[in-house]
Amino acid sequence: CIDVIRAHDGFVSCMNDFIPFVNTSSYVFTRDMPMYSSLVSSPHNPRCSNSTASKRLVGIVTPNNIVEIQASVICSREHGLQVRVRSGGHDYEGLSYLCKTPFVIIDMRNLRSISIDIKQESAWVESGATLGELYYSIAQESQTHGFPAGVCPSVGVGGHFSGGGFGAMVRKYGLAADNVIDAYLVDAKGRFLDRESMGEDLFWAIRGGGGASFGVIVAWKIKLVRVPPKVTVFNVYKNMDQHTIDILRHWQHKAPKMKNELFIRVLIQYVHNNANPNISVQALFNSLFLGELKDLIPIMNETFPQLGLKEKDCLEMSWIESVLFLAGGLNKTTELLQSNKTDPYVSYFKAKSDFVTKPIPQHVFVRIREKFHQQKLIFMIMDPYGGRMSEISESHIPFPHRKGNLYNIQYLVKWDVNGVRASNEHIHWLRKLYKYMRPYVSKHPRSTYVNYRDLDIGTNPQANTSYLEAKVWGEKYFKGNFKRLAKVKSKVDPDNFFRNEQSIPLHQD
Ligand code: FDA
Incomplete structure (x- = not known):
């Protein structure tokens, strides 16, 4: 507790120093503030609510811009805190809001803007948006475009795209991550990067390797796909x-x-x-x-x-109506897919x-x-x-x-x-x-899907888990790609700052 209080004071004052012109109380929420408890209690799977973990939570940051994310990463690092990034909060094992040591949650809820470019058949979507909001925004602009991602509208774009993401158009267009063409990310040093500046290795890793091991993904540029009017x-x-x-x-x-x-x-x-x-x-x-x-x-x-x-x-x-049908909401109106109207899955x-x-x-x-x-x-x-x-x-x-x-x-x-x-x-x-x-089912390895996260298949026993130990679970999610993921991790986050129970370990030859 003393550690958490000390870390709290240091973290908040670091945030103040980093962005002196903005009152931190507008985006950093600590347990003495009224908003805090409503922000903590958003998990969709109450099995993962963990009162011990919440005692280690130093604060929740709800950034409104990139600088506030950069400050959160740099200040957490400076004060020995871990970071958990939460977009839609649907992680099956609660890894976006639970931690075994003092930590900060970066909650992307305020970064949810979507801009559609029908002429270019592309869109930029911020990680805090839900799939429902994305589908709705596309349909507002065109009845003949869509996006191949998951069927549940309340799922967050941030976690979903970074783990792959499949839905009813998977056979026609592949995964959501197959249709990502650029991304913005804040890395472990607090640098803001796009596809060009992050390089192809890191851009490869965040499309299916899980974002939480590599940085905070702020937004994604996606390729829209064509759907028939009916x-x-x-x-x-x-x-x-x-x-x-x-x-x-x-x-x-x-x-x-x-x-x-x-x-x-x-x-x-x-x-x-x-x-x-x-x-x-x-x-x-x-x-x-x-x-x-x-x-x-x-x-x-x-x-x-x-x-x-x-x-x-x-x-x-129409395709947008089919989104509701597949989500089990046939008699509802598509407006329900908009922000704050999606039924939270609990x-x-x-x-x-x-x-x-x-x-x-x-x-x-x-x-x-x-x-x-x-x-x-x-x-x-x-x-x-x-x-x-x-x-x-x-x-x-x-x-x-x-x-x-x-x-x-x-x-x-x-x-x-x-x-x-x-x-x-x-x-x-x-x-x-x-x-x-x-x-x-599949063998050698018995494969499984990282977005349906399952800690039973193995976890990292400590902060500096060896690559060989992590292979036990890593190859089940990523098969032969696990090694390349570990090599990318060693290059972009050699101090293993972004880590959790199933984060990609550093690679040792
Ligand atoms: P959450 O915020 O909990 O994040 C999940 C993971 O990604 C965490 O490790 C988190 O730290 C990390 N992360 C999140 N945002 C990040 C960011 N901006 N930068 C870096 N890391 C970030 N899947 C599927 O493929 N098809 C489907 O149809 C469905 N349907 C479905 C329905 C329901 C009800 C649930 C609960 C889940 C699904 N899923 C799914 C699984 C879903 O794709 C998976 O849980 C996603 O990781 C959820 O992403 P969120 O952003 O909501 O979760």
């Missing part, structure tokens, strides 16, 4: 009986090979059904087609007749992920169905890859899960009771499911 969406719900398990067999073969315009994902979940207790585990086929209904039906009849898709299952709409949850390279045998789905009867707040989300994802090389950016991957699985368990026992029980159950799936 797209088609559908939701087809199936009771998870033997027939549906057979459809899943076909889905595994077909979904990654269909036309790139067609994305059909599957969500397996338990549903409570009073009317028919036999229908309790359900598979939802949830889809976006970048085209009109009249073109979709023949494609489905020819390539995936097993689903039995009918016209009445489908809806035509739930106790723990997730893990896998990549599938060979179709999973049918008996495994039968077993999964049985397991879902034991644990009712479990979700399995299967997102097909293929298409554009298979055309991009594994080393193009740090995200390596390309050709050969049929789909990604996210396993997610939720609970709504605030108790340690309950959370342990749920997490234990999820770990058992993950263990059960081992023979059926």
Whole structure:
């Protein structure tokens, strides 16, 4: 506590000296200030709320400009404090707001401006913006442009782009990070850099390698993609009986090979059904087609007749309306995607992920169905890859899960009771499911997606973790790209200032 108080005084006075003309109380919030508690309590996953960590929190900075970020980095460094950067705050393990030593949070909420250039088919978006705000801003300017990123509108651009970012246009246009063409960043020395001044190595690393290891990413320049004026969406719900398990067999073969315009994902979940207790585990086929209904039906009849898709299952709409549909908000208006109107995602949850390279045998789905009867707040989300994802090389950016991957699985368990026992029980159950799936998913390494962060796969034991120790978890996220990430890290942050439980370590030859 004494350390924190001492660090607090030193940090605030350093910030004052750095920017003497601005009252620090307008952007540095410490525990004696009224705004402090509302800023601390923004995490989306209360499982990660940690009262011990909050005792080590020296202050929250909400910068309004680049100089305030530079001052935060330099003053934290000078006073031996670590930094956590928070954009949308969705990190699955809370790494954007938890720390084991005294620290400062740089919260990007005030840096959320978006400027769209339809003529150049590009945009600059600041890291504090949400995906919903970005999609909405694009649609305000053009009904025939979009951006291929995640499906949840409240997710922050800062963390999402820096870890890859995929959504319903992944098969047509790849990841969000594949479509980043420039970025602004404040590095460990407090320097403000763009693509040219940071160099291609660092620019490579922040597109999928996780931003938190390399600096504070202020803004991203992105390439907009073309979408048709009308797209088609559908939701087809199936009771998870033997027939549906057979459809899943076909889905595994077909979904990654269909036309790139067609994305059909599957969500397996338990549903409570009073009317028919036999229908309790359900598979939802949830889809976006970048085209009109009249073109979709023949494609489905020819390539995936097993689903039995009918016209009445489908809806035509604009791309921006499809964003709401996929986020589960069909009856809402697109204005909801704007700042402060997006529903914050708040739930106790723990997730893990896998990549599938060979179709999973049918008996495994039968077993999964049985397991879902034991644990009712479990979700399995299967997102097909293929298409554009298979055309991009594994080393193009740090995200390596390309050709050969049929789909990604996210396993997610939720609970709504605030108790340690309950959370342990749920997490234990999820770990058992993950263990059960081992023979059926990618191997050597068993790959996983950094944006679905999972500390179970390994953590850095201390500040100067060796490269060899970190390889245990690093190669699961980044495969062969982990080594290059560590080399970039050694070059741009040799003192390992930007570090956390799963930050990229320095490389030792
Ligand atoms: P947060 O602010 O917590 O940051 C996450 C990480 O990035 C932290 O390590 C943080 O320090 C770092 N970081 C954030 N901003 C930074 C910056 N400006 N500079 C440097 N480092 C920075 N993913 C996906 O690919 N597709 C999807 O559809 C979804 N859907 C989805 C729904 C929901 C409800 C959740 C909770 C999550 C997802 N995700 C997802 C996962 C999501 O992409 C992932 O959690 C992102 O890292 C979240 O980014 P935020 O900025 O919101 O998080």
